[in-house]
Amino acid sequence: MTPKLILTGFMATGKSSVGPLVAHRLGWIFVDVDSVIVAQAGKPIAQIFADHGEAHFRRLEREVVAHLAADRRRCPQCHGPYPEVISTGGGALVDKSNCAALKRAGVIVCLTARPEVVAARVERSKTRRPKLAEGGKSTLTRIKELMDERADAYAHADVQIDGSDLTVDQLADRVISAFAAHARRRCLPSSDGVRSG
Numbered sequence: 001m002t003p004k005l006i007l008t009g010f011m012a013t014g015k016s017s018v019g020p021l022v023a024h025r026l027g028w029i030f031v032d033v034d035s036v037i038v039a040q041a042g043k044p045i046a047q048i049f050a051d052h053g054e055a056h057f058r059r060l061e062r063e064v065v066a067h068l069a070a071d072r073r074r075c076p077q078c079h080g081p082y083p084e085v086i087s088t089g090g091g092a093l094v095d096k097s098n099c100a101a102l103k104r105a106g107v108i109v110c111l112t113a114r115p116e117v118v119a120a121r122v123e124r125s126k127t128r129r130p131k132l133a134e135g136g137k138s139t140l141t142r143i144k145e146l147m148d149e150r151a152d153a154y155a156h157a158d159v160q161i162d163g164s165d166l167t168v169d170q171l172a173d174r175v176i177s178a179f180a181a182h183a184r185r186r187c188l189p190s191s192d193g194v195r196s197g
Helices: 014-025 035-041 045-052 054-069 095-103 115-125 132-137 140-155 168-188
Strands: 004-009 029-032 086-087 106-111 159-162
Touching: 004 014, 004 095, 004 168, 014 029, 014 086, 014 168, 029 035, 035 045, 035 054, 035 086, 045 054, 045 132, 054 095, 095 106, 106 168, 115 140, 132 140, 159 168
Parallel strands: 004 086, 004 106, 029 086, 106 159
Antiparallel strands: none
């Protein structure tokens, strides 16, 4: 039974770029949790933070993750779980209920990058990042703080891949290889003959 491929990781580590490419290569559906939240709320994430606060955003995120993780649709060809690549926001895994739900649904691949690389990407981007504006600190300092805060949560991923020095194509290759290896392990019979996963 093929599990879903869950992409997570810190902001600007490549989730939005590599997710659709991985899904295309696998012939699967790509779903971005943040995009679903934006569509449902009718406003950008930065505006959700500004209007309602982070707690409200995290509640919306939890609802979307729970819905996607509990998706019981079956693939019309193999009749296994509906094949999807799901990309989460950078803080999704910090929530224990999100982490547990995503663990049950599939293989979690956490993308990482060096703080300096993330800072450079963020500064080139036009996307507003509410978490980086907190405390009035430099972008790099805030990135390092957030990475430290989330390190334990990201450690729950099945695999971590550093994309600092990789092209999007190279990163997609690594993600697919890591997913295939972990998906096989989930589906192999255990020593007592009971199937895992």
